[in-house]
Amino acid sequence: xxxxxxxxxxxIVLGCFEGEQIHFIERLSTNQDSTSLEYTVLIKNILExxxxxxxxxxxxxxxSVVPSVTQTIxxxxxxxxxxxxxxxxxxxxxxxxxxxxxxxxxxxxRVADAIAAIHEYPCPLIIIDMGTATTISVIGRDKSFLGGxxxxxxxxxxxxxxxxxxxxxxxxxxxxKKVIGSNTVDCMRSGILYGTAAGLDGSIERIEExxxxxxxxxxxxxxxxxxxxxxxxKIIIDDLLLLKGLMLIYNKNRKENGT
Numbered sequence: 001x002x003x004x005x006x007x008x009x010x011x012i013v014l015g016c017f018e019g020e021q022i023h024f025i026e027r028l029s030t031n032q033d034s035t036s037l038e039y040t041v042l043i044k045n046i047l048e049x050x051x052x053x054x055x056x057x058x059x060x061x062x063x064s065v066v067p068s069v070t071q072t073i074x075x076x077x078x079x080x081x082x083x084x085x086x087x088x089x090x091x092x093x094x095x096x097x098x099x100x101x102x103x104x105x106x107x108x109x110r111v112a113d114a115i116a117a118i119h120e121y122p123c124p125l126i127i128i129d130m131g132t133a134t135t136i137s138v139i140g141r142d143k144s145f146l147g148g149x150x151x152x153x154x155x156x157x158x159x160x161x162x163x164x165x166x167x168x169x170x171x172x173x174x175x176x177k178k179v180i181g182s183n184t185v186d187c188m189r190s191g192i193l194y195g196t197a198a199g200l201d202g203s204i205e206r207i208e209e210x211x212x213x214x215x216x217x218x219x220x221x222x223x224x225x226x227x228x229x230x231x232x233x234k235i236i237i238d239d240l241l242l243l244k245g246l247m248l249i250y251n252k253n254r255k256e257n258g259t
Contacts, residue, residue, distance in 0.1 A: 004246040007064035009132035015243040039076035060085035061250040063108035097144040112245030130221035197230035
């Protein structure tokens with residue numbers, strides 16, 4: 001059994017896999033002030049809730065966009081499992097051909113998303129990962145990572161709107177009843193949800209126009225199920241995409257190292 005962790009700016013996603021079978025996926029809030037011990041206790045509780053023992057694990061893998069938390073989580077995982085833990089980054093083989101000006105700038109979460117999407121879906125691909133930021137990654141027909149877009153996330157945009165306007169309240173993201181809102185709250189819900197969905201639709205159209213061919217479109221991340229139903233394009237929601245990518249990266253490195 002392998003423990004996999006993705007450290008994002010707002011949430012930490014945990015899961016475990018054995019071979020090619022994923023057993024569970026859970027989320028924690030990212031807290032840069034938490035200690036290794038505190039994360040050890042949280043992870044241990046999650047394992048127990050999913051009827052797993054910390055003794056069941058032979059290793060672990062981490063992807064992270066929060067460097068200040070990476071080592072803390074790694075220490076917690078090692079302490080809990082007493083097993084080696086990989087961190088996606090320099091020295092880890094992924095097999096992904098990255099066509100960026102500086103490939104080292106590509107976040108490990110986007111690498112994992114791309115590896116899983118290439119493995120499961122036909123290229124070319126557009127991958128929309130909706131977290132604190134919304135990232136759009138484009139994979140060419142030859143399975144190379146071409147680039148993409150970074151957009152303010154749904155909650156970031158909504159919080160900025162409420163904080164910087166004195167008369168607009170904080171709201172929940174309940175689905176709006178119609179596009180044309182008839183009160184402030186409905187107008188905000190319609191604007192943030194339909195506006196974000198329309199922006200994604202427009203981005204997909206422009207990317208496909210630039211590539212000169214249609215793409216398979218995949219979405220993942222904590223906000224995907226909130227927004228994607230409002231999009232007009234066919235978009236596959238895959239909640240496990242990043243975890244699948246970590247599983248593939250771990251298995252690739254284990255085999256190449258002969259373990």
